[in-house]
Amino acid sequence: MNPKYEAVIGLEVHAQLLTESKIFCSCSTKFGNEPNSNTCPVCLGHPGVLPVLNKKVVEFTVLMGLATNCKINQQSIFARKNYFYPDLPKGYQISQYEEPICEHGFIEVNPKNGSSKKIGITRIHMEEDAGKSIHDQSSATLVDVNRCGVPLMEIVSEPDIRTSEEAYLYLNNIKKIVQYLGICDGNMEEGSLRCDANISVRLKGENKFGVKTEIKNMNSFRNVERAIDYEINRQIDLIEEGEVIVQQTLLWDADANEAYPMRSKEEANDYRYFPDPDLLPVIVDDEWKTEISKSLPELPETKYKRFISDFSLPVYDAEILTQTKSLADYYESVISITDDYKTASNWVISEVLAVVNEKKIDISDFPITAVNLGKLINLIKVGTISGKIAKEVFALMLQDNSDPEQIVKDKNLVQISDTSEIESIIQKIIESNQAQVQEYLGGKEKVFGFFVGQVMKETRGKANPKLVNEILRKMLR
Amino acid sequence: MTFYKNHKEKLELLQSGKLNLVDNVNHFLKNIEDQKDLNAFNFVFEEETIKSAKAVEQKIKNNTAGKLAGMVIAIKDVLAYKDHPLTCSSNILKNFTSLYTATAVQKLIDEDAIIIGKTNCDEFAMGSSNENSAFGNVLNPVNKTRVPGGSSGGSAVSVAANLCDVSLGTDTGGSIRQPAAFCGVYGLKPTYGRVSRYGLTAFASSFDTIGPFAKSVEDAALVMEVISGKDENDSTSVKKEIPNYLSSLSKSKKFKIGIPKEYFAEGLDEEIRDAILDIVDELKLEGYEVKDVSLPMTEYTIATYYILTTAEASSNLARFDGARYGFRAADYKNLNEMYLNSRTQGFGKEVKRRIMLGTYVLSSGYYDAYYRKAQKVRRLIKEDFDKVFSEVDLLITPTTPTVAFKIGEKSDDPLQMYLSDIYTTSANLAGIPGISIPIGKNSENLPIGLQILSPQFEEEKIFLLSIHIQNEITK
Numbered sequence: 001m002n003p004k005y006e007a008v009i010g011l012e013v014h015a016q017l018l019t020e021s022k023i024f025c026s027c028s029t030k031f032g033n034e035p036n037s038n039t040c041p042v043c044l045g046h047p048g049v050l051p052v053l054n055k056k057v058v059e060f061t062v063l064m065g066l067a068t069n070c071k072i073n074q075q076s077i078f079a080r081k082n083y084f085y086p087d088l089p090k091g092y093q094i095s096q097y098e099e100p101i102c103e104h105g106f107i108e109v110n111p112k113n114g115s116s117k118k119i120g121i122t123r124i125h126m127e128e129d130a131g132k133s134i135h136d137q138s139s140a141t142l143v144d145v146n147r148c149g150v151p152l153m154e155i156v157s158e159p160d161i162r163t164s165e166e167a168y169l170y171l172n173n174i175k176k177i178v179q180y181l182g183i184c185d186g187n188m189e190e191g192s193l194r195c196d197a198n199i200s201v202r203l204k205g206e207n208k209f210g211v212k213t214e215i216k217n218m219n220s221f222r223n224v225e226r227a228i229d230y231e232i233n234r235q236i237d238l239i240e241e242g243e244v245i246v247q248q249t250l251l252w253d254a255d256a257n258e259a260y261p262m263r264s265k266e267e268a269n270d271y272r273y274f275p276d277p278d279l280l281p282v283i284v285d286d287e288w289k290t291e292i293s294k295s296l297p298e299l300p301e302t303k304y305k306r307f308i309s310d311f312s313l314p315v316y317d318a319e320i321l322t323q324t325k326s327l328a329d330y331y332e333s334v335i336s337i338t339d340d341y342k343t344a345s346n347w348v349i350s351e352v353l354a355v356v357n358e359k360k361i362d363i364s365d366f367p368i369t370a371v372n373l374g375k376l377i378n379l380i381k382v383g384t385i386s387g388k389i390a391k392e393v394f395a396l397m398l399q400d401n402s403d404p405e406q407i408v409k410d411k412n413l414v415q416i417s418d419t420s421e422i423e424s425i426i427q428k429i430i431e432s433n434q435a436q437v438q439e440y441l442g443g444k445e446k447v448f449g450f451f452v453g454q455v456m457k458e459t460r461g462k463a464n465p466k467l468v469n470e471i472l473r474k475m476l477r
Numbered sequence: 478m479t480f481y482k483n484h485k486e487k488l489e490l491l492q493s494g495k496l497n498l499v500d501n502v503n504h505f506l507k508n509i510e511d512q513k514d515l516n517a518f519n520f521v522f523e524e525e526t527i528k529s530a531k532a533v534e535q536k537i538k539n540n541t542a543g544k545l546a547g548m549v550i551a552i553k554d555v556l557a558y559k560d561h562p563l564t565c566s567s568n569i570l571k572n573f574t575s576l577y578t579a580t581a582v583q584k585l586i587d588e589d590a591i592i593i594g595k596t597n598c599d600e601f602a603m604g605s606s607n608e609n610s611a612f613g614n615v616l617n618p619v620n621k622t623r624v625p626g627g628s629s630g631g632s633a634v635s636v637a638a639n640l641c642d643v644s645l646g647t648d649t650g651g652s653i654r655q656p657a658a659f660c661g662v663y664g665l666k667p668t669y670g671r672v673s674r675y676g677l678t679a680f681a682s683s684f685d686t687i688g689p690f691a692k693s694v695e696d697a698a699l700v701m702e703v704i705s706g707k708d709e710n711d712s713t714s715v716k717k718e719i720p721n722y723l724s725s726l727s728k729s730k731k732f733k734i735g736i737p738k739e740y741f742a743e744g745l746d747e748e749i750r751d752a753i754l755d756i757v758d759e760l761k762l763e764g765y766e767v768k769d770v771s772l773p774m775t776e777y778t779i780a781t782y783y784i785l786t787t788a789e790a791s792s793n794l795a796r797f798d799g800a801r802y803g804f805r806a807a808d809y810k811n812l813n814e815m816y817l818n819s820r821t822q823g824f825g826k827e828v829k830r831r832i833m834l835g836t837y838v839l840s841s842g843y844y845d846a847y848y849r850k851a852q853k854v855r856r857l858i859k860e861d862f863d864k865v866f867s868e869v870d871l872l873i874t875p876t877t878p879t880v881a882f883k884i885g886e887k888s889d890d891p892l893q894m895y896l897s898d899i900y901t902t903s904a905n906l907a908g909i910p911g912i913s914i915p916i917g918k919n920s921e922n923l924p925i926g927l928q929i930l931s932p933q934f935e936e937e938k939i940f941l942l943s944i945h946i947q948n949e950i951t952k
Contacts, residue, residue: 041576045796047565047678048557048579050711080792082839084816091795141812143801272839274848277683277789280712 002240005201007232008209009161010122013174015153015184016129016192017060022149023128024051024094029151031190035144043149045089050278053078057151058101058282060183061126062292064153065102067177067299068121072289076101076125078276083269087131087143095127095154097273101282107157107177108301109169119170120158127152153184159198159209164228171195171224176300180325188220195224200245201235210235211245215259218252227252227259234259303328311341320349326363327353330370337374340381347377351394368397376404384408385415389461417464422455422471425463429454430475440476448472483695484548484642485723491537491547498537498547502530505549505593509640515616517634519554520562521594529591536589543588544703548696550585551635551644554595555602556687557676558582565678566610567600569797569804569823579676580711581645581687581704588703593641596631600825601794602647602680604628605655605897608888609827616884617660619924623881626656629690633660636690643691643700647677649684650782651876651901654913656690658876658926661915663691663943666901667701668933669908670715673708679793681786682713684905694914694944698722701936720937726944733766734942735869739775740900746879748919753875753927756916759950770865770872774858775903779895781858782902784838784851790828791835797823830891855906862907866932871942874900876913876926900928910936914943916951 001007022029025042042049065072079097105121129152131145155174161167175193178184186193195218200210215231218224230252235245250259284292298306300322307318307328321331327348334344352373356363376393379385385393385408393404393413408414416422429451430437440447455468481487481496490496509521526549536542552558555565557575564570578586586592599609607615607630615630617623618638625634629646633656636644646653648666657664665688672687679685689700702723707716736757741750761767799805799819806818824832838847865872878899887894904911910933913926927946931939 044801046557046576046802047563047570047573047796048555048575048674048676049577050675050713052710052712082792082795084795084798086798086800086812089796089801091798092792270841272792272836272841272844274788274792274839274844277681278679278713 001229001232002236004203005232005236005239006162006204007228008159008200008202008212009163009167009228010159010198011157011161011167011170012196012198013155013157013171014194015064015155015174015178015186017057017151017153017183018185019054019056019060019151021054023054023057023126023151024149027149033146035142035146038146039148043089044145045091051094051276053279053282054151057126058284059292060151060181061101061124061153062284062289063181063183063296064155064178065105065124066293066296067181068102068105068107068124068155070102070105070121070124072102072284073099074284075099076282076284078126078279078282079273080276082272085130085133086141087133087145087148089131089145089148093128093130094276094279096125098275099281100125101284107170107173109166109173111163111165111169117160117166119160119166122156122158124153124155127154164225164232167197167228168221168225171221173300176323180297180300182325191219194219197224197228197231199228199231199235201232201239210239211247213245213247214249215252216249216262219254223252223254226254226257230257231259297325300325311335311345313341313345317342317345317349320353321345324363330363330366333370334374334377337371338377338381340377343377343380344374347373351391355398367399367401368394369401372397372401372404379404379408383415383417383464385413386461386465388465389413389415392461413462415464416459416462417467419467419471422463422467423475425455425458426451426468426471426475429458437476448476451476483693484545484699485695487548487642488537488546491534498530498534499527501547502526502549502591502593505639505641508638509594512618512638512640514621515618515634515638515640516613517596517615517631517638517640518551518594519564519566519597519612519631522561522592526591526593533589533591543590544699545585545588545590548585548590548643548700549593549641550590550700551593551596551632551641552582553598553602553629553632553644553646555598555647555678555680556582556595556645557678558592558595562595563678564611565601566598566612567797567824567828568611569799569819571611571804573803575676577676579687580673580708582676584704584706585645585700596629596635596644596646598631598646599628599652600828601678601790602628602649602652602685603790603827603831605651605894606882606884606887607631607656608884609825611825614884617881619661620881620922622883623923624659624884624886626659626877626881628652628656629664630656632690633657633662633664636660636662636692643689643696645687645700645704646690647680648686648688648901648905649680649786650905651898653688653690654876654901654911654926654928655898657913658915658928659881659924661918661924661926663689663694663697663912663914665689665697665701665912665936665939666904666910667705667936668715668910669905670713671717671910671934671936672701672704673706673711673714675708675710679789681789682793683789684782684786686905694940694947695723695726697912698726698940715934717934722937722940725937726940728941729945730938730941731763731765732870732938732942733768733868734760735768735770735865735872737770737772737775737865737872737874739772740874744878744896744899745875746919749875749878749880749925752917752919752925753873756927756946756950757873763949768869770869772858772861772865772903774854774861777854778858778903778906779899781851781854782898782906783834783895784847785855785906787831787835788839788848789835791832791839794824794828794832799823827891858903859907862903862909862930862932870931870935871938872930874928874930876900876928880919880921880923880925904930909933910939912939912943914946914951916946
């Protein structure tokens with residue numbers, strides 16, 4: 001990026017809320033059901049139907065507001081956003097416009113250069129999702145209205161974001177927060193988290209905003225970064241060439257790695273917002289707010305800081321372990337069994353996550369319970385088994401979550417830490433490998449490894465490696 | 478065959494066996510057939526009605542029948558009734574069948590009322606003469622050259638011409654009270670929120686109400702008792718105790734009555750003015766306190782009403798786009814043309830006029846000047862009523878500035894047409910209840926309606942004054 005310029009970026013994030021039923025009717029929100037089966041006269045927009053607000057949607061949105069330092073408005077109102085589209089049965093979307101439920105919050109991000117930064121949140125509001133139009137049929141467009149009325153929460157940021165990295169971190173924090181709150185699964189690829197970006201550029205030091213464009217259709221975290229970088233550079237190039245930026249909406253094409261403008265018809269909309277007369281103002285009084293705040297869990301940022309301060313974990317470890325609440329919970333369960341925090345972190349990050357990622361499962365489906373992993377780590381800590389043996393035990397535990405202590409006992413894997421036993425084994429090895437002994441004594445340090453290997457072979461890996469080293473050094477003198 | 482004055486008498490006749498319910502419904506069905514030229518019904522459920530009559534007859538014998546046992550009711554064709562057509566008298570819904578039943582209709586059925594059919598009305602309840610219907614004009618049974626009023630013209634006529642006992646209409650700006658006045662029957666528009674709107678095809682959501690047409694105050698009160706109440710399916714319905722409207726009719730109270738001067742100003746037919754003031758004089762002589770009051774915002778009601786109702790209508794009617802149900806034009810090349818042609822061909826002229834007006838007032842750049850300002854004026858109109866009702870219990874006004882006008886007389890002049898609702902729209906703007914009661918006829922033998930307005934949720938007072946006028950003054 002040309003260093004003369006800075007980018008001004010604001011994000012609009014839509015998060016699908018994990019309620020059992022839709023926002024204005026009792027239909028299921030379940031994903032993947034047969035098209036047009038999760039429907040009723042209300043979400044089909046039949047004549048005479050009326051919306052009835054699902055309270056859970058309010059609670060979830062207030063939770064998000066509290067988690068992002070927002071002011072929760074005592075009164076907020078629903079408005080109709082009017083436009084025609086086949087997957088919008090009523091011809092309008094019920095959303096919030098002039099009086100949203102949450103306002104004036106912020107999310108902290110920590111870019112790699114170290115300085116932490118607050119990204120302002122203008123507003124968070126509730127709305128209903130539209131259905132899905134499927135255009136790739138030969139002639140007709142097919143409409144699935146299962147998604148109509150699935151609750152959405154829209155989070156609008158201030159234009160505080162300056163780089164694609166900040167945008168990524170902001171978005172990732174939103175993802176972490178919604179997952180911690182259990183209100184959205186945060187999956188961008190499946191569309192349960194969606195992001196549009198408003199982007200403009202200006203000369204550094206300039207106070208006025210440049211002309212902005214909006215980019216839509218970025219369906220992964222990586223695409224958000226790429227699309228923003230693309231658009232920043234495109235705008236700077238245009239300005240450098242003396243051209244003007246046209247205010248427009250662009251669609252990101254991930255395959256072509258570029259954005260192209262939407263047809264003007266598609267964006268020339270006057271939504272004619274007005275308060276929805278079918279719904280009463282939403283009142284969140286102090287009592288309800290207090291009640292909702294009781295279910296506010298420890299947030300990722302707090303947990304991250306606590307992992308560093310209380311468990312002396314490196315920033316890297318704390319970042320990974322707090323990425324999802326379930327992983328952090330798992331780690332915390334492990335260290336309720338063992339106080340070897342760093343070893344526990346190493347095991348979770350390298351061994352556990354390797355399996356989780358490979359099998360593409362959630363940590364909650366990981367076969368080894370935190371208690372058993374804690375026990376395994378304790379076995380290493382007290383010297384019962386070596387780290388190497390522990391990996392073998394871990395592999396066995398993966399099969400049926402069996403108790404590591406039992407495995408060690410059954411398979412006779414207890415580490416040999418008896419000095420005299422190790423001495424006698426080494427004695428035999430020295431006797432039968434005189435040639436190597438001479439080489440070592442002649443200064444070939446590398447041969448030491450050969451002896452360690454022989455001892456381990458003889459003991460099937462069970463010899464305490466530290467003792468083996470000590471005794472070998474002594475006896476080979 | 479209808480030698481009863483109200484449902485109480487009918488039920489007694491049915492219980493004593495002096496009246497056979499099947500004969501009774503057959504009598505109504507025959508009347509409907511004989512007076513087909515009135516065009517009051519869009520659909521008559523002949524077989525069903527007879528079947529229900531038999532079932533209810535049995536229930537009456539077994540003493541298990543509900544409050545409305547045997548009451549034969551017609552419902553306006555904007556109300557949803559499961560597995561029955563719901564057309565709103567529009568071509569755009571001509572072949573539409575409802576998947577569910579409106580709460581108000583279900584409550585009637587639960588009390589063993591018999592739904593005889595669905596009545597004609599102005600398309601999507603937009604109109605004051607029932608001349609905007611895809612099913613054709615409805616004639617006023619009192620004088621067939623006259624309109625029955627609208628939009629619930631068919632519902633008013635079905636009661637006035639004795640095609641049923643009672644009917645349900647809807648009132649967004651006078652659509653129950655005005656046709657009741659034109660046809661000479663009782664018509665009540667309840668407080669907004671008193672009766673669930675669930676299943677009422679929305680015209681203007683913050684104005685729409687469902688209410689009864691009846692031949693007696695007693696029947697109107699009884700039906701209100703049944704259909705009122707909070708409904709979980711309608712967030713704007715209000716949880717409030719429902720008085721025993723019928724039994725409380727025996728109470729007697731001399732209310733303080735207000736006469737708003739703006740409702741008797743220029744534009745009011747002389748004969749109507751005199752007829753209303755005669756009633757007021759009678760009340761004075763009986764010792765009622767009558768007071769001249771003022772509602773200064775009255776001159777803004779029609780403008781405010783048409784800005785806000787058309788705005789809501791433009792959005793409420795967006796769902797009728799030919800994409801998922803209802804009429805779809807045969808000819809179109811792309812999505813926009815499908816919308817354009819379906820809506821152009823499917824909607825009538827008045828509906829299109831209002832959609833365009835509403836779209837305009839909500840458009841960016843005009844919203845503040847029209848919609849937002851009208852909302853403010855609506856609040857002022859409410860405050861006008863609040864103030865007046867701190868001085869008096871009830872208001873008496875004419876229901877309409879004229880008696881039923883001739884068919885075709887105003888159909889080319891929408892502004893004149895809109896003015897026929899000048900005394901009724903204010904109640905919808907303020908959310909208060911109002912009734913039109915028949916108080917006699919003019920020199921041309923056309924009915925005159927008197928309107929009584931009360932504060933919100935005080936329908937009981939309206940019924941009490943109405944029954945007093947019915948039983949003691951007009952007889």
